[in-house]
Amino acid sequence: MEQVAAGAVPHFEVSSGSAGSDAAFAAFAQSVEDVFAIARTGTDDYRLELRAWHLGTLMLGSFDSSSLSFERAPALVARSGLDHLLVQLYEAGGFQGTAGEYPIEVAPGDIVVFDLASTLHTQASDFRNLSFLIPRAFFESHLDDPGALHGIVLRPDMPLAGILASYFRALVERVPALQADEAIAAAKATAALATTVLCTYAQADRRTSQPILSPFRAIAQTLEAGLHDPELDAEQVAARLGMSRATLYRVFEPVGGVAGYIRRRRLSRAALALAAPENARRKIAEISYENGFASEATFARIFRATFGLSPRAARERSAALWTLPQAAGGAPADPPEFARWMRTLRA
CATH class of the missing domain: 1.10.10.60 (Homeodomain-like)
Structure with missing residues (x-):
């Protein structure tokens, strides 16, 4: 587990306002390269405001971006080494696409879940979202098959989804002020609430008429x-x-x-x-x-x-990030270090 720096939560920031459109996009693409391959889809100058934090057992981020496409292909699933679920609250904008074999559409106010052991392809408009990367182990005590959450969408009129959305907003607002021990406690509380709410609604998922019950x-x-x-x-x-x-x-x-x-x-x-x-x-x-x-x-x-790709190629492609140096103290991480955080994230 990555250690949280004393007195400061490890964080990562990118702004097109200060870095410029091309540099901001390149930094974003590098930082999330283990999660998605992204591509610009608009013709105007690219705009990005990104802030992300590492809480030890989960990561969260605030993203405000011009339109993009997101692709998680089978080869990326194999080489990334990620065994996590990505939970996103869309504050503005949305996307259409597929999660595995299922069509998916997300609108403002929706919460969506992606299993990073599966594929996805989405096309987003200009958007603003809050994203949470949570290790699969947190879900396994609540749900027989966490993969059943892949592509599930919770609408804002669902009562528990509304509670979860309000909590996400409050956490992102306050996380910059957290101390190390508070960050660790916040991560545990966030995982507990998110897994409970999501697994409750999973039984009503559009893809199955019956929940997966014992045995x-x-x-x-x-x-x-x-x-x-x-x-x-x-x-x-x-x-x-x-x-x-x-x-x-x-x-x-x-x-x-x-x-x-x-x-x-x-x-x-x-x-x-x-x-x-x-x-x-x-x-x-x-x-x-x-x-x-x-x-x-x-x-x-x-x-x-x-x-x-072959097993050997998957191993070779995944090895490079493990040789990168770690960011020191409470200084903002660079894109390779941010990517490395995701690789080392464990429950």
């Missing part, structure tokens, strides 16, 4: 414990739990089926392991075997088919 959690725990076994399949899981395969298939139908769930979890765990600096000296074959792939060749083929 999903028990089955998922069994699957997680067995992901290292290349023989793991629906028949084996059903036998271990004493249930029929038909029941097992029915429980997992809302998340794309048993086989698909196993494959996604194996690939996600392997991608995160490849990106982690503590695994830099481990062989790719070792990581593939511990995540249930029968051979390194099979792993490489499936990984490339899913993410569009």
Whole structure:
């Protein structure tokens, strides 16, 4: 976990007013390169006012920007090493696009959630938003499958969503004055409120007519414990739990089926392991075997088919940020350091 500087919350700032349009856009693009690839879509001079803070277990930012497109492609999912959810409150403007395979549209006052283990493509008008990057672990005690939140939109007329929006605004207003211990406490409170509200509304998500209820959690725990076994399949899981395969298939139908769930979890765990600096000296074959792939060749083929690049390329592209120096004291971070914060963010 990144240490919060005594007496000051680590922060990052970019302004087109002082840096100029081109320099501000370049700094923004570099700072969020692990989250999105961004592109300017307007013809006028680019405008940006960005302030962001690192609270130890989550990050938050205030963004006021000219129109942009945002892309999170499969290759970026693989190499970024991010296992977080991005929660955004749009104060002005909005966007249209897709979250995974689902269409999405966001208007002023809406709260939207993106799972960074999935893809997205959006086209935003001029906008102003508050963004919160929260590790997945905070959601896992509240929701069987946090990935079900990907693309969910909470409208401002939803009572709990209104409470959450008001809290987000209050936090961003006051965070510059926080001391280190206060910042850590604020991060915990923010994660608790956000996960509770979002997971409450997740059960009414437009994509499923029924919530994912128990016994999903028990089955998922069994699957997680067995992901290292290349023989793991629906028949084996059903036998271990004493249930029929038909029941097992029915429980997992809302998340794309048993086989698909196993494959996604194996690939996600392997991608995160490849990106982690503590695994830099481990062989790719070792990581593939511990995540249930029968051979390194099979792993490489499936990984490339899913993410569009090889495991080795994903590891090499993710390694560069870990060699960057850390910002000192309470001075504003530069774009590479800001990007590194996201990589080291943990619950």
